[in-house]
Amino acid sequence: MKYVDEFRQHKLAKQLAAAIKDESDPSRNYNLMEFCGGHTHAIFRYGVQDLMPENVKFVHGPGCPVCVLPIGRIDEAIHLVEAEDVILCTYGDLLRVPASGRNSLIKVKAAGGDVRMVYSTQDALRIARENPDREVVFLAIGFETTTPPSAVAIQQADTEGLKNFSLFCNHVLTPAAIQNILESPEVREIGSVSIDGFFGPSHVSSIIGSRPYEFFAEEFQRPVVIAGFEPLDVMQSALMLIRQLNEGRYEVENEYTRVVSREGNQKAQLRVADVFELRRSFEWRGLGTVPYSALKIKKTYQLFDAEKRFTLPVSQAKDVKGCECPSILRGAKRPTDCKLFGTVCTPENPMGSCMVSSEGACAAYWSYGRFRQPVQQSA
């Protein structure tokens, strides 16, 4: 497979592994946070950790769109299906995310709710056209990568005068979340979590460019390397981070130059800016309420805003007791530190969101890495 196999070559991986071993300083640790679930997935699927020296550690971040969606928002989506009788369209991963009272969209579907898994916003528009007498809501989630298709869908619905389509917006912003992690007390004051550098998101950066990271690289003095999702990308970026740390630099570097530019995809940015604006604050699972970290639909398009079209109950849902997803999402704990991991919480029966998506740290640990990090017996 062209443009893919080149980035998975064993021989190059060995050379890079040797360079990393050679250049890393054995007297210190390198704690490198991969923000994106896509990187977490690649690290586990290809066994990248096996090729790293002991003192180079991956810290898994909150960049899994399914994982950071708070329970309350899923409760609200369920309300739309059950009380408002809408056709709810969403991406597949979200169906299994636990909501309050052990409910989930997949269970709501089994009980007769009209929940449909779609592969793109275009499918949701098609369903709306085909069902003119039903309300069709697209449950939109994701970082900057999935935001432009949502913007296009709303623009299209507007042009077509599609009156039964609306979008339940849960789009969140990457730079705000990274900044929040760096400002969290664990990182700043207590120092219990040390994050020395960041792998910058790849797909997200193809939209927003590398510029938005420049502020906090400077402000928090942490290097950022925008990294592709292939395993060789991850290793090359690790080497670039190690070099910056060794030289005391904290710059934004771009390993993923075949896709990401400094300015990003400006056409996509314009479309997003036409439809969406900043939300004053948004709740993230794991990070709590983060100011200006999410998007909402602008007034000019409010006809297509599910939050305006329907009255949504205010949900005060709490995470399952004992679930360490919040700390895991901040990089403060590892999945194996959670008492629920592998005991009551498994991919078949996820208690927390990190166990649901294959990009979630817990699911990735469970599926690909648990033989190396056996479940710790709780005392």
Place this chain on the structure above:
Amino acid sequence: MSAVVKRFPLRLDTRSARVDMTHGSGGRAMAQLIDELFVKHLDNALLRQANDQAAFDVTAGRMVMSVDGHVISPLFFPGGDIGSLSVHGTINDVAMSGAVPRYLSAGFILEEGFPLADLDRIVASMGKAANAAGVPVVTGDTKVVEKGKGDGIFITTTGIGVVPEGVRISGDQARPGDQILLSGSIGDHGVAIMSSRENLEFETSIESDAASLHRLVERMVACAPSIHCLRDPTRGGVATTLNELAMQSQVGMRLIESDIPVKPAVASACELLGLDPLYVANEGKLICICSKQDAEPLLSVMREDPLGLESRIIGEVVEDPHHFVQMETLFGGSRVVDWLSGEQLPRIC
């Protein structure tokens, strides 16, 4: 001589008519459907007897029996349809015991309104597949459910077969040191099905690998009657099948990713959809676990069969108290190849 009175004066309209409730009522309409559609395509001496059961002689020894329900969507896909699949699927389930499949039965649940033209095409394809395999459908059943209570057509097939003397193939026979053989490239069927799903249509040259594997198995059993395990990696793919076998046999497995053949088009489709080919369904491949000394002779007879040309050793059975299936990745690391949980869903970002 007087003209023979036709049983049904008007021929069954397989062009534009649809299944209705009378086709399952046991009356004349059902008799005509059986005559002019089912018996026409599936014809054989036992079926023609038109009894509620098929009677046949049995030989001494062990027999196996297997049943498989087919509920796929879409009904027609590149390289096959629900009809041929219902024949191959059950023949393969019987053959994976090392048995020679002898007879099939078929139960049809039809939804009111289902086009007779589609039914005709499906049953014709079943007849063709059964004929080519040399395993006749000797008895059947048809029911019709009201519109909205089915999904067009469901087909359940049962097969029976006879196990050659001295063959004891079972999922609990894998032993540390055994070799794991795979008969060809993986993921073709699942990708072909997905490419024709309504909301996911994409263009691909990949066709389903659906095929009856009993002749390949016959060669293998003749070469090495002491084969330990055979299984066709259908739903859940190679990963799930190996996990089942590891659990049943209380062993672990170690795979080499670079030895597992995946067609470039399948790999590309999986990459695009965020799927792992190890978990994608196959309908014409088998996994064989055998002792080290049987491996090479088996490989050479497998490669003589049109359905086993690409047979490879993909790994070996190891001791492991966790019964994990692990894999050395192409990249040079290692990972656990776990059970599939839920359905394989495309990733978001």
